Every structure is written in C-alpha cells, then in structure tokens.
C-alpha cells in the first residue's frame with residue numbers, strides 16, 4: 573500500500589474516532605430523560621433567543637404556569653441579552669447551546685473549547701450564573717466536547733422526544749408524535765428560533781395544544797434541572 577493511502581487511512585480512522593467514537597459514548601454520558609414517578613416532563617427550546625418568537629413563547633408558558641429550559645446560542649444571546657434576562661425572570665432555566673451552533677465533528681479541539689466555553693461565559697455574563705446544562709447542536713459531539721463537559725461539570729442534555737423529525741411536519745404532526753411517545757420523565761426537544769424551517773411559527777402553534785396534552789396526562793412541565801432533581 574502506498575504511503576499516501578496509509579496516511580489517508582490513518583487520518584480517516586483518527587477522524588472517525590474523534591467524532592464517531594465520541595458519538596458512540598454519548599448514550600452513556602448524556603442525559604436523555606428524567607426519572608419516572610414524579611409526573612414531570614421538561615419542555616426544552618433550542619436555538620434562541622429569537623426576538624419575535626421567544627417573547628411570545630414566554631407569554632404562552634407564563635399563562636399556563638409551565639417552566640422550561642432554553643438552550644441558547646451564544647451569538648444570538650449576545651444580540652438579545654434582554655430576552656435572556658426575561659427567560660430567567662420568568663423562572664425558566666438557561667442552558668448552553670454553544671456560541672455558533674457548529675457541528676462538533678468538524679471542529680478542532682481548540683474551536684470546540686471556544687464554542688462551549690465561549691457560550692457558557694457569554695450566558696454567565698448576562699444571567700450571573702454559569703449554565704450547568706450543555707446541549708450539543710444536533711446532538712453531535714467529539715472527544716474534546718465530552719472531555720470539556722466532564723471537567724467543567726456540565727450535564728450533557730439530549731432528549732427522549734424529538735417531534736421535529738420530518739422536514740415538512742406540521743404542528744398537528746408534532747402533537748400526534750408527542751401524544752404517541754409522551755412518557756413520565758420525558759425531555760421534549762423543540763425549537764423557538766430559525767434553523768429548522770418554520771420552527772418558531774410551528775412551536776407557537778403547537779404549544780397550547782401540547783400544554784393541554786400534558787395537563788390531560790397529569791404531567792407538569794418543569795426545567796431540566798428540576799426534572800433531574802438538581803434544584
């Protein structure tokens with residue numbers, strides 16, 4: 573085998589380990605759901621804050637006494653710190669969704685650290701508290717991401733219900749999906765900002781129905797920290 577081929581193979585193997593190896597470890601180190609028996613679930617909203625959708629969502633949640641966790645993107649939070657403060661003032665929890673929302677498989681260790689630590693520092697500067705929860709964009713991690721989270725004591729939060737799956741799904745599709753898979757201790761992943769096409773409008777339409785569904789099943793919506801018994 574030629575030298576170039578060996579270098580290419582070694583490089584590919586190292587890259588697969590760096591990304592896919594970490595991905596394989598994620599089911600063991602990440603949190604996907606909360607405990608059963610407390611009749612609690614967590615609504616989580618990624619990719620915000622959004623100046624249009626997030627304040628409307630906050631009003632919907634406040635009207636129903638629901639608490640949630642918002643996994644915020646640093647560069648968006650930096651543009652709308654007043655919305656971040658409103659999220660906290662309403663009793664919700666803020667989690668770190670990195671600075672730029674990049675795919676970890678294509679980030680160097682240094683860039684990975686800048687994404688995670690940079691996002692955490694930005695949010696801490698606004699809220700006065702370092703976020704303890706980290707949600708990797710698209711649920712994609714690499715080896716440094718897991719190491720940084722472990723060393724800093726961040727909890728890596730994924731989800732047990734992801735109703736955004738189909739590209740053209742409607743709020744009715746999402747509600748049916750949640751109805752089918754809803755369970756005690758669920759962590760539900762939704763989006764209140766652009767990224768997935770139509771996500772903010774969809775979540776605003778879904779939310780009253782989803783809150784009705786939770787109430788009908790006797791499930792309270794709490795932050796992930798509360799769900800996991802952290803506070």
Ligand SMILES: [Zn+2]
Pocket residue numbers: 618619669673709710767
């Ligand atoms: Zn995201």
